[in-house]
Amino acid sequence: MEKIIVRGGRQLNGTVKAEGAKNAVLPVIAASIIASEGKSVLHEVPALADVTTINQVIKHMNADVHVEGNTVTVDASRQLETEAPIEYVRKMRASVLVLGPLLARYGHAKVALPGGCAIGSRPIDQHLKGFEAMGAEVTVGNGYIEAEVKGRLKGAKVYFDVPSVGATENVMMAAALAEGKTILENCAKEPEIVDLANYLNKMGARVVGAGTETIRIEGVEKLTGCEHTIIPDRVEVGTFMVAAAITGGNVLIEGAMPEHLRSVISKMEEMGVAIQEEENGIRVIGPEYLKATDIKTMPHPGFPTDMQSQMMALMLNATGTSVITETVFENRFMHVEEFRRMNAHLKIEGRSVIVEGPSFLQGAEVAATDLRAGAALVLAGLVAEGYTRVTELKHIDRGYVAFTEKLQQLGADIERVNEVDNFEEELEPSESLSTL
Ligand SMILES: CC(=O)N[C@H]1[C@@H](OP(=O)(O)OP(=O)(O)OC[C@H]2O[C@@H](n3ccc(=O)[nH]c3=O)[C@H](O)[C@@H]2O)O[C@H](CO)[C@@H](O)[C@@H]1O
Numbered sequence: 001m002e003k004i005i006v007r008g009g010r011q012l013n014g015t016v017k018a019e020g021a022k023n024a025v026l027p028v029i030a031a032s033i034i035a036s037e038g039k040s041v042l043h044e045v046p047a048l049a050d051v052t053t054i055n056q057v058i059k060h061m062n063a064d065v066h067v068e069g070n071t072v073t074v075d076a077s078r079q080l081e082t083e084a085p086i087e088y089v090r091k092m093r094a095s096v097l098v099l100g101p102l103l104a105r106y107g108h109a110k111v112a113l114p115g116g117c118a119i120g121s122r123p124i125d126q127h128l129k130g131f132e133a134m135g136a137e138v139t140v141g142n143g144y145i146e147a148e149v150k151g152r153l154k155g156a157k158v159y160f161d162v163p164s165v166g167a168t169e170n171v172m173m174a175a176a177l178a179e180g181k182t183i184l185e186n187c188a189k190e191p192e193i194v195d196l197a198n199y200l201n202k203m204g205a206r207v208v209g210a211g212t213e214t215i216r217i218e219g220v221e222k223l224t225g226c227e228h229t230i231i232p233d234r235v236e237v238g239t240f241m242v243a244a245a246i247t248g249g250n251v252l253i254e255g256a257m258p259e260h261l262r263s264v265i266s267k268m269e270e271m272g273v274a275i276q277e278e279e280n281g282i283r284v285i286g287p288e289y290l291k292a293t294d295i296k297t298m299p300h301p302g303f304p305t306d307m308q309s310q311m312m313a314l315m316l317n318a319t320g321t322s323v324i325t326e327t328v329f330e331n332r333f334m335h336v337e338e339f340r341r342m343n344a345h346l347k348i349e350g351r352s353v354i355v356e357g358p359s360f361l362q363g364a365e366v367a368a369t370d371l372r373a374g375a376a377l378v379l380a381g382l383v384a385e386g387y388t389r390v391t392e393l394k395h396i397d398r399g400y401v402a403f404t405e406k407l408q409q410l411g412a413d414i415e416r417v418n419e420v421d422n423f424e425e426e427l428e429p430s431e432s433l434s435t436l
């Protein structure tokens with residue numbers, strides 16, 4: 001079984017470069033299939049498992065995708081299929097982001113229902129509400145969502161009941177090719193939405209207001225492929241900020257954009273971490289002692305839910321009682337049990353976790369229950385006594401490029417191995433885990 005093995009106790013120092021953002025590149029690649037002419041050349045595309053999945057989704061639809069290093073070229077000018085089957089959607093929920101582009105371009109889209117996942121039920125009712133407001137007929141059955149419209153989608157006024165990142169993106173992409181004007185209200189304001197709007201506008205769309213709660217879109221008749229550079233990954237940056245802080249190190253994260261990380265910077269400063277905004281990135285200097293604080297996750301510009309588990313790892317090392325409240329996803333505390341295996345003192349109370357710090361963390365075998373939980377366990381392992389073994393690495397690979405190697409370069413005692421478990425060894429070869 002593949003594992004990350006980390007031995008705690010090393011201070012991290014040096015420079016690490018931010019990758020392009022997973023949550024920006026996935027909608028951008030989904031949007032690339034709206035272009036009925038020209039190629040899109042996308043730069044700073046991170047080499048992530050999720051990027052491979054979205055590329056497979058659009059290739060399956062007959063788009064031409066070419067990957068060279070961190071540049072991905074998409075030519076979607078051929079006639080495309082309008083269906084995304086379950087094999088892709090099961091791997092990655094963001095596959096539903098092809099609904100809007102397909103519906104806008106072809107008047108038809110069929111995508112497998114994503115279903116729930118480890119962090120919550122994650123419905124997509126707000127995406128569908130937007131498509132219906134634009135004249136689409138949406139049916140859900142046999143595990144699929146099918147949306148259809150005769151002729152073009154019609155511009156409409158849509159009020160989102162919750163500020164959803166995916167719904168804002170999906171409906172914004174659909175509206176880009178709709179007939180007339182669309183006004184989206186109570187939109188999510190994440191930087192990745194702004195990046196998508198910039199890309200759409202370069203393709204010839206007319207989108208105004210992305211990054212605020214009201215987005216106005218004047219539909220156009222066609223979009224053309226263009227060149228675009230993906231913004232840096234604020235969650236990857238935040239994760240390395242915690243790595244520096246938790247080990248009392250000094251790390252420059254090159255390419256980081258402080259304006260995307262205001263809430264994270266401010267909470268870490270409250271905990272005593274020194275943060276310097278430099279010309280080419282963010283420098284983080286960890287203190288000798290961390291102070292406790294309270295955090296509530298919220299839609300942007302509030303504290304990001306995708307940084308909740310990593311901050312919990314930091315709080316475990318702070319002196320005093322910290323409270324972390326998760327308001328975005330109803331079940332994003334799976335890492336609490338795993339932290340407990342490392343001797344962490346925490347208690348779940350409803351949607352909050354009470355962290356009694358400092359915990360004297362001890363290495364243990366723990367499982368990455370989701371992407372950010374996995375990263376957080378590695379972070380805790382950086383300061384735990386002895387060896388921490390993190391399993392279920394497929395989650396970490398969805399969102400981090402060369403996570404182990406980057407930490408190693410900063411001085412961590414860490415490696416990724418294919419380790420045979422004792423009980424695996426005891427089995428006859430024919431009974432090995434891979435065949436169970
Ligand atoms: C690929 C991507 O960009 N993923 C991010 C995106 O996920 P994603 O776009 O799936 O998350 P949303 O912003 O849609 O979800 C926010 C909240 O809205 C709810 N909701 C959402 C849609 C809907 O139709 N109905 C509804 O009730 C969700 O259950 C959740 O409670 O934003 C999340 C919140 O910042 C991040 O954690 C994910 O990393």
Ligand SMILES: C=C(OP(=O)(O)O)C(=O)O
Pocket residue numbers: 023093094306371372399
């Ligand atoms: C929850 C996350 O991503 P996704 O929406 O792709 O599951 C994340 O990036 O932490």
